[in-house]
Structures are given as C-alpha cells and as structure tokens.
Amino acid sequence: MTESWITTPVTDVPGDRVRLASGQEVLVSRIEASFLGRENMVAFIEDTPDRWFKQPVQLAAEVEVLRAT
Numbered sequence: 001m002t003e004s005w006i007t008t009p010v011t012d013v014p015g016d017r018v019r020l021a022s023g024q025e026v027l028v029s030r031i032e033a034s035f036l037g038r039e040n041m042v043a044f045i046e047d048t049p050d051r052w053f054k055q056p057v058q059l060a061a062e063v064e065v066l067r068a069t
Contacts, residue, residue, distance in 0.1 A: 005064040019064040
C-alpha cells in the first residue's frame with residue numbers, strides 16, 4: 001500500500017497525520033471542540049513523546065489527511 005494526501009473537512013479528521021494550510025504537519029491525538037469558547041473553531045492537538053502542539057482550525061475548513069491507498 002502507498003500513502004497519499006486527500007482533502008477532507010475538519011469534521012472528518014479521524015486522528016491521522018494532517019497537513020494544515022500553513023504546510024505544518026500534525027499527528028492529531030485529539031480534537032478540542034469549541035476552541036476558546038468559539039463554536040466555529042476547533043483545535044487539533046498533537047500529544048506525542050516527541051512534542052505537544054495545539055493548532056486552532058475553523059470548523060468549516062478543509063485539511064489534507066495522509067491516508068493509505
């Protein structure tokens with residue numbers, strides 16, 4: 001199997017490796033709903049032994065997800 005980037009709505013991110021609009025790649029460990037009390041925002045959180053990273057994203061946005069094909 002090979003892996004390729006596919007575009008998906010933020011609401012369909014299943015916890016995979018995600019490439020944001022900035023080009024930053026994040027291994028999404030969990031998603032925080034209603035980021036800073038804003039219903040139209042979520043935050044992707046990477047919580048791995050190598051790093052902790054949090055990135056706010058608009059709920060209506062699309063991101064690229066690395067998937068096996």
